Amino acid sequence: MHAPRIQLGVNIDHIATLRQARGTRYPDPVQAALLAEEAGADGITVHLREDRRHIQERDVRLLAETLNTRMNLEMAVTEAMMRLAEEIRPAHVCLVPEKREELTTEGGLDVVGGFAAVQAACRRLAAAGCEVSLFIDPDPAQIEAAVRAGAPVIELHTGAYAEAVGQAARDEHARIAVAAEMALDLGLTVNAGHGLHYHNVEAIAAIGGIHELNIGHAIIARALFVGLKEAVAEMKRLVIAGQEAGLLAALEEHDHDHEHG
Numbered sequence: 001m002h003a004p005r006i007q008l009g010v011n012i013d014h015i016a017t018l019r020q021a022r023g024t025r026y027p028d029p030v031q032a033a034l035l036a037e038e039a040g041a042d043g044i045t046v047h048l049r050e051d052r053r054h055i056q057e058r059d060v061r062l063l064a065e066t067l068n069t070r071m072n073l074e075m076a077v078t079e080a081m082m083r084l085a086e087e088i089r090p091a092h093v094c095l096v097p098e099k100r101e102e103l104t105t106e107g108g109l110d111v112v113g114g115f116a117a118v119q120a121a122c123r124r125l126a127a128a129g130c131e132v133s134l135f136i137d138p139d140p141a142q143i144e145a146a147v148r149a150g151a152p153v154i155e156l157h158t159g160a161y162a163e164a165v166g167q168a169a170r171d172e173h174a175r176i177a178v179a180a181e182m183a184l185d186l187g188l189t190v191n192a193g194h195g196l197h198y199h200n201v202e203a204i205a206a207i208g209g210i211h212e213l214n215i216g217h218a219i220i221a222r223a224l225f226v227g228l229k230e231a232v233a234e235m236k237r238l239v240i241a242g243q244e245a246g247l248l249a250a251l252e253e254h255d256h257d258h259e260h261g
């Protein structure tokens, strides 16, 4: 059974969080991005938040001129962000919900509730040459709305899975797997991310057909102890191992059905 190798997008927001805490020039997210690429990152993700708590507009502009892979710009659907994306034209734009008071992105984008605005944003970004992704919960209604809005890609929010334990984690994993299958059947490219770390990532990578995982916080945290290149390389090994385990399980299931069916 052949499948394209799963991609790892490294989110470097948390490098900028450390810099912004003191208002220094270091650590530099651009330097981090280049090291992550050298260590095997397939793309670099940045979330330019409205409150500018980590990544700054200048970082996005510098990255656009420096990256050797591709930028995935996460942003809210606001007119100011739309204009910036249309000017910079990142390879990928992921539309995300944003609340100023949140610690981190709490839920997925409500494509159903904000349909007209999301659809208009998808059209504008596609016209600017960006591949648009919608960061949504693993919810059939949101997936169906993403297709209607014209987004070719979704990123399934794995935060609830990452926070759950025991049976609840297994239930959240099943929700993501069912959502991924539905989205693939509808012709979408399926990415996933948020809260993934070295102990919970393989089970998500094992879900059939996932194209890319975007991971930041855990990689940057691990980099404190092993260095950024090693932290990225370790995560990449786990992601690929997870995908291979998933493919093997699918093959065994197929053989079993064939023999007994």
Ligand SMILES: CC(=O)[C@@H](O)[C@H](O)COP(=O)(O)O
Residues within 6 Å of the ligand: 011, 013, 046, 047, 049, 074, 096, 103, 104, 105, 135, 193, 194, 216
């Ligand atoms: C949308 C998403 O999941 C990431 O961009 C994540 O939100 C980054 O971290 P912060 O939530 O700390 O900005």
Ligand SMILES: NCC(=O)COP(=O)(O)O
Residues within 6 Å of the ligand: 011, 045, 155, 192, 193, 194, 195, 196, 214, 215, 216, 217, 218
């Ligand atoms: N879209 C998810 C992302 O970019 C990384 O989120 P996290 O790993 O920092 O939680």
